[in-house]
Amino acid sequence: MKSRHPTTGKVTRSGAPAARPGSISRREVLQLAGGAATLAAIPTAPATAATTAEQATPAGTLRLVVNGEPRELTLDPRQSLLDVLRETLDLTGTKKGCNQGACGACTVLVNGRRVVSCLTLAAMHDGAEITTIEGLGKEGELHPLQAAFIEHEGMQCGFCTPGQIMSGAACIAEGHAGSPEEISFWMSGNICRCGAYPGIVAAVADAAART
Numbered sequence: 545m546k547s548r549h550p551t552t553g554k555v556t557r558s559g560a561p562a563a564r565p566g567s568i569s570r571r572e573v574l575q576l577a578g579g580a581a582t583l584a585a586i587p588t589a590p591a592t593a594a595t596t597a598e599q600a601t602p603a604g605t606l607r608l609v610v611n612g613e614p615r616e617l618t619l620d621p622r623q624s625l626l627d628v629l630r631e632t633l634d635l636t637g638t639k640k641g642c643n644q645g646a647c648g649a650c651t652v653l654v655n656g657r658r659v660v661s662c663l664t665l666a667a668m669h670d671g672a673e674i675t676t677i678e679g680l681g682k683e684g685e686l687h688p689l690q691a692a693f694i695e696h697e698g699m700q701c702g703f704c705t706p707g708q709i710m711s712g713a714a715c716i717a718e719g720h721a722g723s724p725e726e727i728s729f730w731m732s733g734n735i736c737r738c739g740a741y742p743g744i745v746a747a748v749a750d751a752a753a754r755t
């Protein structure tokens with residue numbers, strides 16, 4: 545039996561958990577990019593009885609709640625969520641690694657679910673709540689998983705770390721942190737070129753045990 549990985553959408557071998565909502569395939573992204581002109585035209589289309597709040601949004605306007613703060617943005621509907629976060633909102637904690645859904649460095653939470661933000665268009669998330677690494681902890685206080693990463697040395701160069709922590713936080717919230725093996729599987733979409741996996745898994749396991 546085959547299933548898709550939670551963040552990358554890649555097909556995995558038998559025994560793997562089923563696909564989780566919130567991930568998006570490269571094919572879907574290409575289809576959406578090709579339909580960007582259609583997306584842009586939506587707000588100017590004649591109103592119907594089924595008009596929704598999203599359709600009523602002015603052309604090119606996107607409303608997000610980012611790290612608890614409401615934001616209204618005017619943007620190109622072809623922009624990825626990652627580019628909007630980094631380049632429009634200047635939230636550069638979310639990293640751009642491969643920019644094609646393969647490394648997990650760009651992982652953020654969209655309505656509480658982890659998403660590789662390079663593979664999803666920002667325009668698809670009007671009204672969504674986005675959490676990035678900048679918004680995970682409280683003001684002046686690290687999130688328990690951030691503290692655990694430090695304690696267990698779950699990083700070397702640190703480039704993958706924001707994505708690892710966002711993915712790990714979701715992994716814990718999903719109940720997928722019951723064993724090192726389970727953590728390794730559910731975090732397998734997050735690549736660490738430095739090979740800091742033992743510390744990463746230990747940090748997630750420790751934070752899961754504490755919470």
Ligand code: FES
Binds near residue numbers: 640641646660663
């Ligand atoms: S998965 Fe998005 S930058 Fe690599």
Ligand code: FES
Binds near residue numbers: 701702703736737
């Ligand atoms: S700590 Fe360097 S890539 Fe993970």
